[in-house]
Amino acid sequence: MKKNKKTNSDNELMSWRDAAKLNIRALKLWWRRMPQLMTSYLVLFVWDALTPYVGIYLSALVIDELAGARDPHRLFFLVALTLISAAVISLVSAILRKWANTYEAGLWYKFNNIFSEKLLSMDYVDRDKTETAALLSTIRQNINGGGWGLIRVPSNILSLVSSVLTLFGGVALTVTLFTSKVPDGAGALTSLGNPLFALLIAAVMIAITVISPMLSNKAGSYWAKNADVHREGNRFFEFFGFLGFRPEYAMDVRMYRFDKVCEKYNTKKDGVFSSHGIFAHYARGPIGLYRAASSAVSVIFTGVVYAFVCLKAWAGAFGLGAVTQYVSSVTRLSGSVDGIISTLGDMRNNAPFLELTLRFLDIPNNMYQGSLTVEKRRDRKYEVEFRDVSFRYPGSENYALRHVNMKFEIGRRLAVVGENGSGKTTFIKLLCRLYDPTEGEILLNGIDIRKYRYDEYMAIFSVVFQDFRLFALPLGENVAARADYDESLARDCLEKAGFGERLRELPDGLGTYLYKDYDKDGVSVSGGEAQKIAIARALYKDAPFIILDEPTAALDPMAEAEIYSKFNDIAGDKTAIYISHRLSSCKFCDEIAVFCEGAVIQQGSHEALLSVEGGKYRELWLAQAQYYAE
Ligand code: ADP
Numbered sequence: 056m057k058k059n060k061k062t063n064s065d066n067e068l069m070s071w072r073d074a075a076k077l078n079i080r081a082l083k084l085w086w087r088r089m090p091q092l093m094t095s096y097l098v099l100f101v102w103d104a105l106t107p108y109v110g111i112y113l114s115a116l117v118i119d120e121l122a123g124a125r126d127p128h129r130l131f132f133l134v135a136l137t138l139i140s141a142a143v144i145s146l147v148s149a150i151l152r153k154w155a156n157t158y159e160a161g162l163w164y165k166f167n168n169i170f171s172e173k174l175l176s177m178d179y180v181d182r183d184k185t186e187t188a189a190l191l192s193t194i195r196q197n198i199n200g201g202g203w204g205l206i207r208v209p210s211n212i213l214s215l216v217s218s219v220l221t222l223f224g225g226v227a228l229t230v231t232l233f234t235s236k237v238p239d240g241a242g243a244l245t246s247l248g249n250p251l252f253a254l255l256i257a258a259v260m261i262a263i264t265v266i267s268p269m270l271s272n273k274a275g276s277y278w279a280k281n282a283d284v285h286r287e288g289n290r291f292f293e294f295f296g297f298l299g300f301r302p303e304y305a306m307d308v309r310m311y312r313f314d315k316v317c318e319k320y321n322t323k324k325d326g327v328f329s330s331h332g333i334f335a336h337y338a339r340g341p342i343g344l345y346r347a348a349s350s351a352v353s354v355i356f357t358g359v360v361y362a363f364v365c366l367k368a369w370a371g372a373f374g375l376g377a378v379t380q381y382v383s384s385v386t387r388l389s390g391s392v393d394g395i396i397s398t399l400g401d402m403r404n405n406a407p408f409l410e411l412t413l414r415f416l417d418i419p420n421n422m423y424q425g426s427l428t429v430e431k432r433r434d435r436k437y438e439v440e441f442r443d444v445s446f447r448y449p450g451s452e453n454y455a456l457r458h459v460n461m462k463f464e465i466g467r468r469l470a471v472v473g474e475n476g477s478g479k480t481t482f483i484k485l486l487c488r489l490y491d492p493t494e495g496e497i498l499l500n501g502i503d504i505r506k507y508r509y510d511e512y513m514a515i516f517s518v519v520f521q522d523f524r525l526f527a528l529p530l531g532e533n534v535a536a537r538a539d540y541d542e543s544l545a546r547d548c549l550e551k552a553g554f555g556e557r558l559r560e561l562p563d564g565l566g567t568y569l570y571k572d573y574d575k576d577g578v579s580v581s582g583g584e585a586q587k588i589a590i591a592r593a594l595y596k597d598a599p600f601i602i603l604d605e606p607t608a609a610l611d612p613m614a615e616a617e618i619y620s621k622f623n624d625i626a627g628d629k630t631a632i633y634i635s636h637r638l639s640s641c642k643f644c645d646e647i648a649v650f651c652e653g654a655v656i657q658q659g660s661h662e663a664l665l666s667v668e669g670g671k672y673r674e675l676w677l678a679q680a681q682y683y684a685e
Contacts, residue, residue, distance in 0.1 A: 119376030225388025288327025
């Protein structure tokens with residue numbers, strides 16, 4: 056593969072053009088996200104790049120006055136002006152820096168928000184993909200490992216702007232170096248007044264501008280080329296290097312001395328990062344050499360200009376003040392050329408990392424979003440129907456659901472049973488439109504659910520997912536899913552879900568924090584209690600459909616019995632769907648659908664299904680019943 060071709064691999068050096076495009080896109084993104092920070096940075100950098108020339112210019116005037124007319128009044132005036140301007144410049148600079156710092160405080164928060172918002176807003180289908188998780192993990196490794204990617208863009212762009220301005224300032228103060236005439240009596244040195252010298256010096260500068268970045272980029276490219284090695288080392292380091300910090304491993308480590316096994320993997324990290332590792336090897340060898348050569352080459356330019364300034368002054372073209380002005384300006388100017396070169400190189404090396412980040416941020420929301428509103432019905436007559444629905448997870452060859460036909464009778468209780476992996480949870484994910492069917496359609500009151508506005512469609516469901524999560528927030532906010540909520544309703548829902556007694560014991564009632572993450576007086580709740588809170592949350596939403604996915608999985612037999620006995624109360628006039636692989640917990644439902652390998656193979660009441668000799672339901676029932684015999 057040609058080196059300069061754009062490629063998806065982050066190990067290849069990208070073409071300048073593609074690298075520029077990516078950097079510009081990233082800059083626009085930052086600008087949109089943090090306009091105040093970017094503006095404050097820009098003003099600060101412009102100020103800091105240009106103001107040093109004021110001092111250089113005024114000092115030159117002071118020196119000229121000292122070496123020439125020595126007028127005390129003018130000298131006093133110039134010195135005072137130099138001091139006052141220096142004071143004002145640094146004062147303004149400090150104010151600008153403070154201004155930028157204020158916005159900088161929110162930088163990490165906003166930076167993380169870019170990713171967090173994307174993750175929260177992308178289609179669940181993509182959020183659930185392993186490729187998305189892998190891409191995100193790679194991006195994070197790049198950030199943690201070397202500050203690569205989006206986070207590098209503002210500093211790069213600003214140092215580029217600052218270097219370019221410094222260059223212009225330097226050029227403005229050096230123009231007269233080339234235009235000033237050498238007096239005729241200077242002999243051979245008279246030829247220094249020839250404008251060709253300006254061209255010659257420009258040629259040296261251009262040559263160096265080409266050679267130096269080539270060397271510097273060559274050095275930087277070793278990092279970019281070995282990004283995967285670096286990343287892998289970092290991944291191991293992030294886990295094994297911090298093993299002692301992870302409380303969840305503390306018991307197993309002690310029980311089985313896992314630290315010994317882990318040490319082996321930790322040494323793998325040493326292989327990458329230690330003084331014997333690949334990067335240390337490169338730093339001693341090619342990276343070091345290329346960096347040194349790159350700096351040395353750029354110093355040649357400074358040397359050439361110094362010689363030119365000194366010879367021209369020697370020939371009498373200008374005075375002492377001008378010499379200091381030219382020498383200082385040229386030093387800054389050559390520093391700025393160096394800055395431009397290395398920043399451009401860094402931006403190019405960063406481009407493949409940017410490409411990964413933008414690839415993530417560009418993941419489209421492909422799910423069709425309809426615009427129909429869901430009719431608000433007081434009678435809760437929402438009829439949902441699965442019509443010949445089949446579904447395959449993206450990237451999977453097997454169907455998780457096959458030709459499912461099902462109609463939910465309004466206000467009835469439906470149990471969905473079946474062995475693990477038979478498709479029960481997938482069925483709920485499709486019902487909630489976290490995924491769309493591969494074939495067939497799901498209808499709400501006769502219309503394909505894709506045609507409704509997604510938020511309105513979701514509003515008709517309350518689901519207690521199998522692996523639901525509560526937040527380490529006050530209990531009331533957990534139940535209501537909002538900060539300002541109806542306290543008596545929240546209490547009522549907790550009561551219905553069987554959490555009433557415990558609620559009355561809590562020190563701050565609904566205001567009590569769950570867990571201790573954000574409040575030392577927070578309470579820990581058991582799996583069963585958490586489940587009750589999750590059920591209360593579903594009740595508070597008061598949606599026409601209530602779905603409980605394996606609600607008893609985390610419960611002890613007592614709590615399980617409590618949930619069954621309350622289920623009718625809990626469900627009220629709602630259409631309820633109850634998913635379980637424990638058949639005993641489904642007996643009380645009006646209807647039971649038996650899932651097997653993604654298909655609904657039996658449907659009917661408990662009694663009807665149990666009476667079918669050789670039927671799956673009967674088989675499962677008998678198999679489970681033996682555990683409860685006696
Ligand atoms: P159940 O809820 O009955 O235990 P699931 O609906 O979770 O079953 O799973 C049905 C099938 O779909 C299983 O074969 C499972 O491995 C597969 N499956 C579930 N989730 C995913 C996923 N995110 N990606 C690919 N396959 C999945």
